Amino acid sequence: MANQDIAGLGSCESLSGLEDNRLERLFSDIPAAVVVLSGPDHIFRFANEGYEELVGRSRRFMGLPIAQVLPEMAEQGFIALLDNVYSTGEPFFGQEMPVAVDRRSDGHLDQAYFNFAYLPAHNTQGEIDGIFVHAVDVTDLVRARVSAEELTRELDLERARLETIIEHIPAGVVIADPSGSITQANSVWGDFFEVHLDDVNDVSSWKVFDGCRPDGSSYAADEYPLARTVLCGETVLGEQIQFRSGDAVRKTIEVSSAPILDESGDIVSGVAIFSEITERLALQGELVSQRALEHAQVRIDQVLDAAGDGIWVLDSKGRTTLLNPAAQQMTGYSPQEVLGEVSHGLVHHSYVDGSPYPIESCPVYRSVFHGEQCHVDNEVFWRKDGTSFPVSYRSTPIFDGDEQIGAVQVFQDLTEQRKIETARRREEEAEVSQQQALQLNDDILQGLTITKLAFELGDTDRALHSLDRTISSMKVIINGLLSAAQDDPQLHSGSLVRTVPAGFGGEGGDEVSDNE
């Protein structure tokens, strides 16, 4: 029953003096507190069970003034309100009024809340003779509301705290609900993606991010880490997502995400944290490149050190920039002695006969300054100690893009090779000489055989003719031997028998000549 509906029920006397008590029974059944007070002292004339429960059943109040029954009411100003209603006739309606009631009559006041109405009751003369009180205990309602408000305040506080925390995290933080709607994100996220939260209200809208994997494949809306988290509960760690502009990678982030579960294990939201790693990857790439470069340099150095050929590298002005160990060994120069120096003046300044070798005529010079490749194997290089050695060298220009930056000479000391060639040539000459000697020997033997047989058969003419030829062959051999003795210092002419044997017309000691 609304408080306002009670006003027309009649006077206080009629309410307190009902013959059939119908209203008394009715009021007793109302799930509210109903009281009828009479007179200026507000004496209890009627009170239902609801009121008794409200103020405590241990109290005796019928026929007693309210100030006596409920003294705590006076302290709280309610008696004054009653007095005002009684005197002015103006009803009073209280909403969720806090009331402290000593229900147990032990001096302990229970805090409660009531919606109540103080309504003036009039006698038959229209005079106010009492007050009709209707009160509904809304204590639980108020407490529930207060509690909810408290929880809401706490929730707002925690939310604010969370927002502060995630805002200060030096990484992008984003929270989404199970539908994929982003519910919270910090400024790092906002600055990176430049997407409004309202634009991402479900998973399908995530295609707006336009990310791709390192292999270039694009993400479908439901394939992003946070989407997989809120849809399937997947925990993602360190997944890289690229954002491209054309074929170029603009930015790369590394994302981790995890679901937030309730007590039942259901997904209530998902949180993702990401960091931009574009610069880190670039630095890593540079580091890898640097290491690769260093490794390559080590390999190059190993190759140069192991090379048996001399390698001499010049810059665009012909100055030495590199000298490998083989070149050092061949020329006698150390790197410290030649670095920065023009190589021509060190090892190529003269021809084999010692005459000056103009640099303008040098093929290496043309290689350095005119980009010509050359191969020369009939010159010499000069060692630090002033001696020379036959050399075969190639000079090749080297380029950085289209710009020539110098030349590299690769050379071999031909000393041993020349020795071998000389020895081989002498062996071949000796073999030819030997074959010639054998042939001559055979000719001589044939000649002697013919001479003997001819003499034996009495063919004197044939015999003498053959003897002539035989002697000529012998001269050839002997003169050849004499010539070889002059060329070869190991053969002393004095060791040769230069005398004609006895029986051939001479006493000995005659020198063989072509005239005989």
Added chain:
Amino acid sequence: MSDCTVLVVDDAADIRLLVKLVLDSQAGMQVVGEAANGREAVDLCARHKPNVVVLDISMPVMDGLQALPLIREVSPETSVIMLSGFTSDEIKAEAIDLGACDFVEKGSVGSTIAAAVREKMLQC
């Protein structure tokens, strides 16, 4: 008794002539052919099957050591006497291994050659 047939092989025509004269002057010997190189010698041996071949070593086209095994193949009964200026033991041993029966040095007199042939003739 038929004469012992002989084939003279030498690249020098004078030697072939003189050896032929020497051998033809010997009783019981008949020079049935002359060859200037080993190839011709093998062909003539195949044709005439001589009892003895006087074979030079140093010849063009095919030398005596190359011809020797071929002669033995086409005329196994033929005795081969090497006539050469190469007197090294190695040459001699190689010639013997290839089937030569005797070795006469060039520069030897005709009677030496004839004696070597006669020795083989008596074995025919």
